[in-house]
Amino acid sequence: MRTTELQSIKQRYNIVGNCEALNRALDVALQVAPTDLSVLIVGESGVGKEIIPRVIHDNSPRRREKYFAINCGSIPEGTIDSELFGHVKGSFTGAINDSPGYFGVANKGTLFLDEVGELPMATQARLLRVLENGEYIPVGATEVRKTDVRIVAATNVNIRQAISEGRFREDLYYRLNQVPVQMPPLRERGEDIVLLFRLFALQMAEKYRMDKVVLTDEAKHLLMRYKWPGNVRQLKNITEQISILSTDRQITPEILARFIPQDQETTQLATIHSEGEHSFENEREILYKILFELRSNVNDMRREMSTMKKQLEDVKGATPTQLSTVNSQLSTVTSQLSTLNSQLSTLPSAEDAVAEEYVEPEMESLNLNDLSRQMLEKALERNGGNRKKAALELGISDRTLYRRLKQYGLDK
Numbered sequence: 001m002r003t004t005e006l007q008s009i010k011q012r013y014n015i016v017g018n019c020e021a022l023n024r025a026l027d028v029a030l031q032v033a034p035t036d037l038s039v040l041i042v043g044e045s046g047v048g049k050e051i052i053p054r055v056i057h058d059n060s061p062r063r064r065e066k067y068f069a070i071n072c073g074s075i076p077e078g079t080i081d082s083e084l085f086g087h088v089k090g091s092f093t094g095a096i097n098d099s100p101g102y103f104g105v106a107n108k109g110t111l112f113l114d115e116v117g118e119l120p121m122a123t124q125a126r127l128l129r130v131l132e133n134g135e136y137i138p139v140g141a142t143e144v145r146k147t148d149v150r151i152v153a154a155t156n157v158n159i160r161q162a163i164s165e166g167r168f169r170e171d172l173y174y175r176l177n178q179v180p181v182q183m184p185p186l187r188e189r190g191e192d193i194v195l196l197f198r199l200f201a202l203q204m205a206e207k208y209r210m211d212k213v214v215l216t217d218e219a220k221h222l223l224m225r226y227k228w229p230g231n232v233r234q235l236k237n238i239t240e241q242i243s244i245l246s247t248d249r250q251i252t253p254e255i256l257a258r259f260i261p262q263d264q265e266t267t268q269l270a271t272i273h274s275e276g277e278h279s280f281e282n283e284r285e286i287l288y289k290i291l292f293e294l295r296s297n298v299n300d301m302r303r304e305m306s307t308m309k310k311q312l313e314d315v316k317g318a319t320p321t322q323l324s325t326v327n328s329q330l331s332t333v334t335s336q337l338s339t340l341n342s343q344l345s346t347l348p349s350a351e352d353a354v355a356e357e358y359v360e361p362e363m364e365s366l367n368l369n370d371l372s373r374q375m376l377e378k379a380l381e382r383n384g385g386n387r388k389k390a391a392l393e394l395g396i397s398d399r400t401l402y403r404r405l406k407q408y409g410l411d412k
């Protein structure tokens with residue numbers, strides 16, 4: 001294994017970990033990069049599959065050409081063929097212009113088909129054809145087009161089971177799986193778990209200019225014993241929650257236990273997330289972002305008020321009334337801050353906070369769904385309706401954003 005090359009790849013992509021299975025996955029990616037072979041990345045949800053296609057593209061002869069990552073699970077069934085293979089003007093309502101589709105625009109480049117297991121059967125047939133001879137027919141067109149696209153795909157569902165249930169074409173599976181890359185689950189990565197905690201804690205400390213949280217030796221052991229059903233994504237979420245909510249910066253097993261689900265089922269079974277758990281985690285992420293933003297807003301207000309007070313005191317001529325107004329505003333803000341701080345620190349655990357639909361007093365009339373809906377609406381508004389950007393801003397996947405929009409009837 002080319003250790004120095006692996007080290008530099010890890011540095012370049014901010015990949016943390018030294019376990020053998022991760023090194024093997026990266027090594028396969030590097031070896032296969034110069035070829036045009038299709039690669040299928042498999043692994044449970046949250047293991048870090050999305051890093052691999054980028055590594056492959058950037059180390060391939062196609063590196064200066066286009067790279068697109070497409071989440072097959074987030075594109076509605078009715079439009080996926082036209083998104084991938086393009087369409088001609090007038091082929092359906094709303095097709096006001098010709099569109100080349102991803103296979104047209106990515107010619108000579110790389111397409112990453114994420115969650116490929118979610119592709120509808122009709123799209124699978126078109127995909128098989130383009131993979132076999134580079135030919136495809138845009139929706140509504142009559143003539144065949146040619147393209148030269150390298151495919152990297154990923155899935156967290158058991159494709160073999162999908163094949164046996166008739167939901168995935170076996171011939172397409174073999175065509176996509178010319179080279180498999182297996183991403184290991186987090187629970188099998190040993191000390192990498194601690195290294196990843198350190199990385200995420202440092203990122204939080206830098207982002208929010210706070211002291212970073214540090215694990216005690218006992219806490220490290222607890223972290224390594226946990227089964228991590230949501231893998232690296234779950235570890236990242238939990239590290240972020242601890243960074244924000246723990247008043248102690250030294251993290252003991254007792255503190256850790258408040259954030260890690262205690263349920264034996266979740267700690268011992270290596271399950272792939274069900275739909276419900278997945279969205280629950282994302283809801284929680286959004287909620288914590290709101291809470292943290294609230295706390296930093298109050299902090300900012302307090303700082304501003306202090307500066308104003310100081311400025312007024314410095315100005316000779318400040319009337320006693322002006323001073324007393326500022327003083328009383330300052331004490332209101334300070335008391336708001338301490339209420340907020342004590343509410344945040346007395347949350348029994350991240351899990352319970354959401355289970356009880358915990359909300360700030362100012363927002364009593366809103367429930368968690370309302371909050372989440374408002375966050376989505378605002379993020380979409382700020383990004384001119386661009387779903388990809390809104391999802392990025394909220395720190396959730398395109399797929400989750402799409403599900404939420406559908407749930408709130410905002411997908412029209």
Ligand SMILES: Nc1ncnc2c1ncn2[C@@H]1O[C@H](COP(=O)(O)OP(=O)(O)OP(=O)(O)O)[C@@H](O)[C@H]1O
Pocket residue numbers: 014015016017043044045046047048049050051155156196199232233236
């Ligand atoms: N080795 C690693 N070092 C640093 N960060 C990592 C590592 N592996 C994963 N991550 C981070 O963990 C998160 C989850 O990874 P990613 O989105 O690639 O998961 P996934 O395998 O695609 O999951 P899903 O199947 O649910 O889409 C991302 O924020 C990613 O940056």
Ligand SMILES: [Mg+2]
Pocket residue numbers: 049050114
């Ligand atoms: Mg993914």
